[in-house]
Amino acid sequence: MYNYTDFDTAYVASRNAQFRAQVERRISGALTEDEFRPLRLMNGLYLQLHAYMLRVAIPYGTLRSDQMRQLAMIADRWDKGYGHFTTRQNIQYNWPKLSDVPDILEALAAVQMHSxxxxxxxxxxxxxxxxxxxxxxxxxxxxxxxxxxxxWSTDHPEFQFLPRKFKIGVSGAPHDRAVTKSHDIGIRIVRGGGGQTGYEILVGGGLGRTPMVGQVIRPFLKKADLLPYLEAIVSTYNLMGRRDNKFKARIKITVFENGMEKFRDAVDARFEQIKREWTGVDADLIAHIEQSFTPPAFRNAPEDGYETARKADPVFRSWTDTNLTGHRQPGYAIVTVSLKAHGATPGDATSAQMRLLADLADRYGHGELRISHEQNVVLPHVHKSDLWALHAALKAQGLATANIGLTSDIIACPGMDYCTLATARSIPVAQEIATHFQALGLEEEIGALKIKISGCINACGHHHVGHIGILGLDRAGVENYQITLGGDHRENMTLGERTGPGFAYDEIVPAIERLLRAYLALRDSREETFLDAYRRLGDAPFKAALYPAEAARDAA
Structure with missing residues (x-):
């Protein structure tokens, strides 16, 4: 786990002191809200529907147990006892008072965190x-x-006022769990012809009102060239990107309007300029970073009682079937802790749950946690002999829901319950879908399914890449929910196709039920997932299920 150097500590302290003075000036009236807005946004502070919202960075989704405890303390002391984990591996506090934000930032800095x-x-x-x-x-x-x-990117003087926000995602495996093709820049660690590792660089991905799949701009980049090449991409975008229309200001539009060939040529020319002046990264810094991520001291111990417990307890067995992933170390498992108990707000965790997760990470997981883009918490290193005890402890705090990858494991943005940009509610739709299919007893029968819900066109809920995507819009003052089918966020990323007219708020869950009952009737086996069935059959039978009256008219 990365630990701050003296420079890091001093830098964050300086930024916090600067923002404290800015907050004091805003409260005194010396700064207007318009003057304060760019200053607070530089520090992750938004003004939402009901209150300020503070977004805290969890870099690459990695947390220490002491950091999780501090997040719990902040939730209790300065918020309403919970936090919301996002699809960008951040945590958001929805109710801080402006006067308290500098103290929150000081508390974050005490455990090497910031916004x-x-x-x-x-x-x-x-x-x-x-x-x-x-x-x-x-x-x-x-x-x-x-x-x-x-x-490299923090406070980079050239990139503080880009045409639009800019997102970078990194994946280290052939199976892409970081949704790299939806990022402005996606980076995939790959092996070259000689067996050496390097990077495949993708550019121009993004969701929102104009969803696009990232394209490969460089199939193999030497590791030593990473930062100058990234600088070439971002500086080229900074010059070529549009500033006349914020909806056309993302790099995906820059690439689309200029064409990949022209954009690549501009990047390559800039890359050659930068390389001539590039002196490399300090070797001590590289060593410090690499040493920070050495694996923990894994136990070489028997898997005492694991299979026995699975055979004896069907609840435990169900949880191990859905919430565990294979680990590279024999005898270990990756545990995904669901923050999607049926009827809960996806991504929310109470302070008590955060403290429990921190304690369990110390007891069973080498003190490490991860936050997933799917709004769950991961204990990445748990020995199988500890899984029974871990499950029992999670169950006591409502964190043992066995639904990872199933119908109720829904990604949902905060929607109109919190967000000033939202045009429809997301959270209640997700809650009702989860409880509805639980009540029907169909969740396990349906099997693997990715439902993703966004409350506006900005697509913070990743609806474009859901097997079933739901987009909430405002139609003449009434919530209307469009459905897309066939999206996939993985290495062969595809965007879902819109099925037709949207549904009213009270119609959307019945529509999803018709859709999934059609899938159960049409699949060729229990092993065929919804996405596989959709790809095999096309959209016609699913549209017929969604719009039965229209299908009946066509048949007549």
Whole structure:
């Protein structure tokens, strides 16, 4: 786990002191809200529907147990006893008072955390695979790369006022769990022809009102060239990107309007300029970063009682079937803790739950936690002999829901319950879908399914890449929910196709039920997932289920 150097500590302290003075000036009236807005956004502070919202960075989704405890303390002392984990591997506090925010930032700094560049037109929190350092298919831990990028991009003088916000994601495995193709820049660690590791660089991905799949701009980049090449991409975008229309200001539009060939040529020319002046990264810094991510001291111990417990307890067996992932170390498992108990707000965790997760990470998980882009918490290193005890402790705090990858494991943005940009509610729709299919007893029968819900066109809920995507819009003052089908966020990313007219708030859950009952009737076996069935059959039978009256008219 990365630990701050003296420079890091001094830098964050300086930024916090600067923002404290800015807050004092805003409260005194010396700064207007318009003057204060760019200053607060530089520090992750938004003004939402009901209150300020503070977004705290969890770089590449990695947390120490003491950091999780501090997040719990902040939730209790300055918020309403909970926090919300996001699809960008951040945590958001929805109810802080402006006067308390400087104290919150000081509390974060005490455990080497901050909210710098979690908003604004700059390079945001760098995300990574939530199974980093543990996944069995991993080529290389992506977190050292992500940390290097974080340090390079933080307060980079050229990139503080980009045409629009900018997002970078890093994956270290062939199976992409970091949604790299939806990022402005996606980075995948790959092996070259000689077996050496390097990077495949993608550019121009993004969701929102104009969703696009990232394209490969460089199939193999030497590791030593990473920062100058990233600088070439971002500086080229900074010059070519549009500033006349914020909806056309993202790099995906720059690439689309200029064409990949022209954009690549401009990047290559800039890259050659930068390389001539590039002196490399300090070797001591590289060593410090790499040493920060050495694996923990794994136990070489028998898996006492694990299979016995699975056979004896069907509840435990169900949880192990859905919430565990194979680990690269024999005898260990990756545990995903669901923050999607049926009827709960996706991504929310109470302070008590945060403290429990911190304690369990210390007891069973080498003190490490991860936050996934799917709004769950991961204990990346748990020995199988500890899983029974871990499950029992999670169950006591409502954290043992066995639903990872199932119908109720829904990604949902905060929607109109909190967000000033939202045009429809997301949270209640997610809650009702989860409880509805639980009541029907169909969740396990349906099997693997990714439902993603956004409350506006900005797509913070990733609806474009859901097997079933739901987009809430405002139609003449009434909530209307569009459905897309066939999206996939993985390495062969595809965007879902819109099915037709939207549904009213009270119609959306019945529509999803018709859709999934059609799938159960049409699949060729229990092993065929919804996405596989959709790809095999096309959209016609699913549209017929969604719009039965229209299908009946066509048949007549």
């Amino acid at each position: 710098i560049q979690t908003s604004g037109n700059t390079i945001r929190n760098v995300t990574a695979d939530h199974f980093a350092g543990a996944a069995a298919d991993e080529i290389e831990d992506p977190r050292p790369t992500a940390e290097l990028i974080r340090q």
